[in-house]
Amino acid sequence: MKKNTVFNIILIALVLGILILMNVFLDNYKVTVINLCGIYIILALSMNLINGFTGLFSLGHAGFMAIGAYTVAILTMPVATKEMNFYMKPMVPFLLNLNMPFIFALISGGLMAALFGFLIGAPVLKLTDDYLAIATLGFSEIIRIVIVNLQSITNGSLGLKGIPKLTINNKPNLLWSWGIAILIIVFMNVLMKGSYGKAFKAIREDEIAARSMGINLFKHKVLSFTIGSFLAGIGGGLLATSLGTIDPTQFKFALTFNILLMVVLGGMGNINGNVVSAIVITIAMEALRFLDEPINLGFTVTSALPGLRMVVFSLILMLVVIFKKDGFVKNTLEKVRGKYAKN
Amino acid sequence: MNKEFLQHMANGISLGSLYALIAIGYTMVYGILRLINFAHGDIFMLGVYLTFYGITYTSIPWYIVFILASVITGFLGVTLERLAYKPLRGSPRITILISAIGASFLLQNAGVLVFGGRPKAFPTPEVFNKVISIGEISVALVNFIIPIVTLILLVILNFFIQKTRTGMAMRALSKDYEAASLMGIDINNTISITFFIGSFLAAVGGIMWGIKYPQLMPHMGVLPGLKCFIAAVIGGIGSISGAVLGGFILGLGEILLIAFLPSLTGYRDAFAFILLIIILLVKPTGLMGEKIAEKV
């Protein structure tokens, strides 16, 4: 136990060191992508808590992210920027003048998402399996539609531009996104090793047995869902500051799909697998952007192929589900470990 | 006021008929496989595009194109089941659901890739644009044709399910999958036919949708797809008459909502989801569904 803790602390220090070096030496584009990786780690883990560890198949992630993103945007944007954004319909004066440091805004974003998670979860979590999936998806869409319509608070479909970014040397400051990501990785490990985390897993394994062992299903499901929503809100808030611009179309079901992809590939209920898959998929999504553009095959240049990238990713998701039940990364890691052990 | 109301009713009934046609595919598949076929809305989209290409690029008469496109879409549905769902039969339901979500995104993006992301105009045959007046109300012909076609298809479907061997096999499978499979019912065949019928009806719905709302986009199936699933849940998933009822409730509800509460127009798409959540909380089995006891 003790040895492990020391090892982990050294590992974290090492990662932080590498991040600082990357922040200094890599160009702006690369740092931006790495920054996104950190954010997607948070998002993948937050969905994994609900879907992977507790076995609640929720598809409402984009909605909670939207709440976190808008809260952070509204609380951090300077008054002048807000006034410029809200040229169609003025912003509610109370919110117009509300402003706070980033860290408080981020926590507020998480808490807002958690509050909605709690309010939505309480009625919806009585449902099971695919009914839960469709109800959470429904709520996520309702949140988005409300955001479109509450023009004096969210600026409606025009979105918000000029959200202050967290930069260092004009590049995204990796210590924010990754620092919080590391914090959440530690948090998830501690949570899942403890009694509550194990109760979540028991619910995933067998609800009937779990409640006969005295586990209050409803209370634990709402707890897991609320914590997951909080983390999704944090992830959404970080996404808002790193993009600098948000609008309701970003928070469609496609966003939930991307995160689901990471959770499934990394393995449901697997923390390390999800960290790896979040990084790999975020980088791949960027690296494979060329697929949507004209491709030079040497002898001929194809015309632009928008959609090809997402075709590839949807295919990967389906193939992984069909051929490897427990997640691609987990299986690969186990194979590598097996080889290691034999030598 | 009265005249206006009748016009909205006509509009709502035709929208409701379309929802009903698409919802049948969801409810039949769910009845047998306990699977939300997420890609059903995208199958609907494929039906519309097939029709578009058939009319625009061939000289085949439009009515033949309509039939051909619907049949081909039916087979596409069967193919989808074979490739994406059949290998996962017996896996946890969530696994199959993920595959279905993957299939849905695959079809949408393949749509962007092949058909292009920009909207296309549906080449509506002239006949349908005719406006018919009955008494005080005047409505486009298509709004009359939609409910009639729907009704005819429902009668045929009902006959098929009640009277034919395959129909009985479907009912048996949705009542008790395991018992039915032990009784020597050809499961693969029955499931394929179920997917064929569901996709065929979705394509018919899609073509009429294209005539009513003549704009094509690769993502056009997503929202109608979700709404029709909701219609199926409202009516009681697994029940065909429930799906039809749910489709009409949703279609009429939506149209009347924006007609009489215009300030809520922006929330039109939220209406279905709110209705869904209310139904799930008040009567999770839907209006016409049966309660299934939990086995311990």
Add this chain to the structure above:
Amino acid sequence: MLKISNVTMKFGGVVAVNNFTANINKGEIVGLIGPNGAGKTTVFNVVTGVYKPTEGQVLFNSGDEKVISTLRPDEIAYLGVCRTFQNIRLFKELSVLDNVFIGGHLRLKSNVFSSILRLPSYNREEKEMLEKSNYLLEKVGLYGERNEKAFSLPYGKQRRLEIARALATDPKLLLLDEPAAGMNPQETGELMEFISVIKEEFDLTIFLIEHHMEVVMGICEKIYVLDHGTLIAEGNPEEIQNDSKVIEAYLGVD
């Protein structure tokens, strides 16, 4: 300790249990027998709150008498009624140790924040839970396999793990649903001894369903016999063995 009074359980038109009454006193081992489909497991499901009885009620006394047939399964478990399952419902993918550990979760006093922050109060409780889990695993002879996944255990050991998990909830009344199913005579003998041992050590009252007659006749002080959902006999083993209705019910099935 447990009073089942005039319980009827209907599913649609099917009457699974009909006007069943039973009384279990503290410290007894009581058996529930009957042919397949007689409604025995349904009685357990009513007692543990999985089903709400159509008519009648169940009362449980641990200090003060309470109606439990209106409570949720987890509330009933908290009062001290725990069970095993006929068709084994372990947390399959979790370790043997975790299965037992989770059994203790309902007695945890710390909230989720002290668990995440690892406050001393939580750490102390967790340490106690772990010690107790290990002790119970030793008791059922599974300590050596504590890090294996539950599904990898052979059948007989899975049954013992279920009992250990139920004991971790600190029950006062333990319901065992066919604990000897699939066991050979030697294992069955060991099980009977084991049940007597845990009964003494944990001050338990035991209510069990069993098909192995030597188990029932060997350890039960009182037996209820169900047939087609109806109580056809009750009494001590000797009385039951000589009851003409019981003999008829069993022969009729064979």
